[in-house]
Amino acid sequence: MAVTMLISGEEAPAPTDRRRRNDDGARIGTVESYQSLRKIGEGAFGAVSKARHLRTGEIVAIKSNRSGAGVDGAALLLQEAALLAACRGNPAVVRLLEVVRGSGMDDLHPVLEYVGPSLHDVIAARRRRGIPFTESEARRAMAQLLSGAGTMHAHGIVHRDLKPGNVLVGEHDRRLKICDLGLARSAAAPPPDAQQVDGTIGYIAPEVLLCEKDCGAAVDMWALGCIMAELVMGQSLFPEDGLCQQLINIIDLLGIPDDVSLIPVGIDAAAPSKLRDKGAKERLSAAGFDVLRGLLQYDPKDRLTAAAALGMPWLTPMDG
Known part of the structure; x- marks a missing residue:
């Protein structure tokens, strides 16, 4: 990471997405569609990992429910996904790409655009x-x-x-x-x-x-x-x-x-x-x-x- 970088005022175009979308623009997929690369962050109820979509090669960030957080953690992730969806179109808020399900009913994974370091x-x-x-x-x-x-x-x-x-x-x-x-x-x-x-x-x-x-x-x-x-x-x-x-x-x-x-x-x-x-x-x-x-x-x-x-x-x- 270059530490001398300037913070740009220019807006970059969104990456092209060739995956199938449903009527409200959300992607459709499962967590198995992604290869986890490395953990890049962790919070009170979950972790964030850098991942690659296996078919398109697109790099994304995936949030996962912390072990033991259970239904409460899943509900918070789903609530966050809903608020991110409401922010769609705001260039200063990270984009929600989709929410995928893992092995259980409370195993939800919001998929976000990968941006960079904090x-x-x-x-x-x-x-x-x-x-x-x-x-x-x-x-x-x-x-x-x-x-x-x-x-x-x-x-x-x-x-x-x-x-x-x-x-x-x-x-x-x-x-x-x-x-x-x-x-x-x-x-x-x-x-x-x-x-x-x-x-x-x-x-x-x-x-x-x-x-x-x-x-x-x-x-x-x-x-x-x-x-x-x-x-x-x-x-x-x-x-x-x-x-x-x-x-x-x-x-x-x-x-x-x-x-x-x-x-x-x-x-x-x-x-x-x-x-x-x-x-x-x-x-x-x-x-x-x-x-x-x-x-x-x-x-x-x-x-x-x-x-x-x-x-x-x-x-x-x-x-x-």
């Missing part, structure tokens, strides 16, 4: 080589991610676990694609009985940490702010501490909002935001910092939407 791996590789992302590269990346998340939100889908590990970088076209919708939720689905703290520590929005109800698209915007900061600084904005410490870290960085100023967290209530001084001053212009600050607003009502962020001077107009 953004997490690319950031880590460039950090090891001492090659930081330029502001132009960060801007191109954020334009793609904001556009992709905005389209998801317009269709009533909230990802709820955006992070560099759930963003893929195309091997050939360098396009970014959002993946792993395992925690995603449709706005049409009934709210859960109890608010859960879902997501990955370091990217969880403050309102989720506070177990507020009806957390919506703003949680994705917070996570995109964390990703933007990581691109600019080359390291995570927040350390992967526990949930309570995560909230303290957020307050320490951004200052204490009025509605939490009485919480005894050991931080001066008059403490100003330290965001501008945390590595962003040297690598991010004032226009770029306006976007970062807008995404990392403590109150979700004050946070930028994807459309608002894309309309800011830092992202319009985009140069070639």
